[in-house]
Amino acid sequence: MADTRTEINSLGEFGLIQRINKKIKTNLPDTITGIGDDSAVIDLGDEFGLLSTDILLEGVHFDLTFFPLKHLGYKAIAINVSDIAAMNGTPRQVTVAIALSNRFSVEAVDELYEGIHAACKDFNVDLVGGDTTSSRSGLLISVSVFGRVKKDKITYRHGARPNDLLCVTGDLGGAYMGLQLLEREKQVFMANPQMQPELEGKDYVIQRQLRPEARMDVIYELAEAGVLPTSMIDLSDGLASDLLHICAQSGVGAIVFEEKLPIDEQTYIAATELNLGPVTAALNGGEDYELLFTVPQVSYDLIKNNPKISFIGYITDKKNEVLLHTNADNRIPITAQGWNREN
Amino acid sequence: MADTRTEINSLGEFGLIQRINKKIKTNLPDTITGIGDDSAVIDLGDEFGLLSTDILLEGVHFDLTFFPLKHLGYKAIAINVSDIAAMNGTPRQVTVAIALSNRFSVEAVDELYEGIHAACKDFNVDLVGGDTTSSRSGLLISVSVFGRVKKDKITYRHGARPNDLLCVTGDLGGAYMGLQLLEREKQVFMANPQMQPELEGKDYVIQRQLRPEARMDVIYELAEAGVLPTSMIDLSDGLASDLLHICAQSGVGAIVFEEKLPIDEQTYIAATELNLGPVTAALNGGEDYELLFTVPQVSYDLIKNNPKISFIGYITDKKNEVLLHTNADNRIPITAQGWNREN
Structure with a gap:
């Protein structure tokens, strides 16, 4: 670690994101848009691919004392699909990574996935990959979504x-x-x-x-x-x-x-x-x-x-x-x- | 929540993943392979798209008392690229979502991203999206990767x-x-x-x-x-x-x-x-x-x-x-x- 220590609070979350993003440059010819819109845009030849990711953490983004797990699963998919919608695209595939502590029962995990599956059905996307791991504290859900849009229909x-x-x-x-x-x-x-x-x-x-x-x-x-x-x-x-x-x-x-x-x-x-x-x-x-x-x-x-x-x-x-x-x-x-x- | 409570420990992590995966079905014609290989496989017409995700949690996957943040950033990208390599594909774009507590300084975040950028350079991938959020406990990094492979070169x-x-x-x-x-x-x-x-x-x-x-x-x-x-x-x-x-x-x-x-x-x-x-x-x-x-x-x-x-x-x-x-x-x-x- 460097000798200087700057607290994140002194920048704020927005300042930190700006600092991170300023250093990001893209180099590949098929990367049309990186950070800065609702989704990244990838040139697939005939059309554009769209890629976006969102993470939900217990205690930061949701409070399980009033947030039913089924709704939470639904919301995790919906907010990612929304990023594809905002590019005028069609969502196709999602990956879901979850980490959870022993506080959760198998039935709780079932409920969460019920919501995930309901959203996949409603928005006509396939759940194609994931990662399931243990967590020392609470629940987190990280979803990535891949979508597509015709080149002349994309909206930035x-x-x-x-x-x-x-x-x-x-x-x-x-x-x-x-x-x-x-x-x-x-x-x-x-x-x-x-x-x-x-x-x-x-x-x-x-x-x-x-x-x-x-x-x-x-x-x-x-x-x-x-x-x-x-x-x-x-x-x-x-x-x-x-x-x-x-x-x-x-x-x-x-x-x-x-x-x-x-x-x-x-x-x-x-x-x-x-x-x-x-x-x-x-x-x-x-x-x-x-x-x-x-x-x-x-x-x-x-x-x-x-x-x-x-x-x-x-x-x-x-x-x-x-x-x-x-x-x-x-x-x-x-x-x-x-x-x-x-x- | 249901009335019955089954502890996750009674299934084990492997059993839980099996239970989750058993309920997952894919429906879209462009979803060639969902869960079950190193990456999901998406039909893009002329070639296949590859999509994979991996999550790293402090205290579960790494211990910061001996894991330098720069190496951690590098590893988070490398292990995702490895999933594309295993399909005989070429990685192209990655998204990185991080959550971190106030324990981390701005300099620590810089170090983490130094490693992320070094890996992106080494593996010739573009960082195209992300999510930065606060966490109540420790650091987590969730990476998703999009890659491509010619249809006659894919290996399952x-x-x-x-x-x-x-x-x-x-x-x-x-x-x-x-x-x-x-x-x-x-x-x-x-x-x-x-x-x-x-x-x-x-x-x-x-x-x-x-x-x-x-x-x-x-x-x-x-x-x-x-x-x-x-x-x-x-x-x-x-x-x-x-x-x-x-x-x-x-x-x-x-x-x-x-x-x-x-x-x-x-x-x-x-x-x-x-x-x-x-x-x-x-x-x-x-x-x-x-x-x-x-x-x-x-x-x-x-x-x-x-x-x-x-x-x-x-x-x-x-x-x-x-x-x-x-x-x-x-x-x-x-x-x-x-x-x-x-x-």
Whole structure:
């Protein structure tokens, strides 16, 4: 080890990733895109191959006191499939590596794999490889996915153009509110195990957290409608952060209309109950795994009747100027940390 | 969770993997091989794609008290490349996911990636994706690799035929002896931190443990010599266990000659010092990451002068009868747990 010691905290997770990525260079002619998009892109001749990986750790990404193993298995596959969807690709094969401690029973492993198999069936992918090992502490799941896309259909983060329309699938902020509710109930339960959880009427946001879907349905519907997005990303970190990625990589800006943000009624109620504000949840809540994409204005008529897709704003030529147009007709900068009426 | 609880220990790691794999079925026409070989095989049209994944956990697969981070990064890539080599393929792209606790400094992460980059350079692969996250306990590295192979050049575990020659690259048992020595020195050091480690003249076996190479060199040399193995596997679990895989999947048996086993002098000395027996180390020591393969007898002249390849036995038509022909002209069954003169 070197003599100097720099704490990771001094860089932050984002700073550390930037430091790692800065040193990565690709050399092979068939490596089209390395790090920096939802998936790596590999030239296969007639089409592109897509490769992505995601890891889920107990205590960091999930809490088994409220996360059923079956849902966890499903989610591990879904979030990887979502990375292929974001390239406008089709997922084909996945590998699953798990490490688990003796705390888990054989039945628990069966449950986890039930969810994995259910997701493989839903998204039409084959589980083709893996690694099973013991762990000294808790559970971890590492999934890699291989997918494909026709060369003229691939969508990168960097293709958004001024005047393109900004669209999002489904609704926003629900997964984050679901997590907040589950964590609140866990605290209540730990303080008094006799208390019944107060989750009635909150099934939708809880499901958003525990069993996210990859939006392959929308990928197929866009293709059927003849619409090719100019840019796309999946919403893992939240609309604000992921829109900033699109704008930075495309060299553009964006206006988002507050009133157009699709927010479910349960997200409104939960956000109010927890004093968080539904718009904040929609902008900053992560893990919705919806798709954020841009289309040329001429495509609007082809998707406007699709109830799964909302038009939420448009792209401007103001590089990295990403603004929320509020209901009070103010324009407020959106930052990766969210937005702030005081700004 | 179900009401019954079956402990994982009651199945064992091998039993658990069998249970998981039994439920896995593949459905897509482009999935040629799923679980059961060194890599999954994907039909890309003109050629096959290869996909494999391996995970390394602190405290399970490595001990940072004696494992330098740079070597660890190198090893994480090498063992994945080795899975592609075992299919007679060429590795192209890798993804690396790491999780680490605050115990690690930024400089430590730099060292780890130095090793990763060195291996990517040595094996001519591009690092194209990853995931960096925090961990509550220790370090873990999950690598996935994508490779390619011409359709008529792929080698599976299941292609060995009676009378084929059994060959192995490099030498055997060294990585295991290196690990035993490092663990012994750790115990000595923990009992008395003033003691100097006694590792003089043991550099080769220690390097075998800390910095294994994937034998891509031999893959290129076989191709150059015009030799196509009929079956191949990489030696991660040890010769005995991996030869049994080839025999079971090919429906054949094998005779291995004790006197032909390539064992380095340092492995002999270390094995003697530790009362383990060099042949036991060669048969059962894991992590050498050499290649075990079979070739038709007609290929012998084409490889006999390659100093990296040893002829160690031959394939028989006696299904699953895998025997060690000892120097005393006895024939003793080789089992996954090794072999036993008392058998």
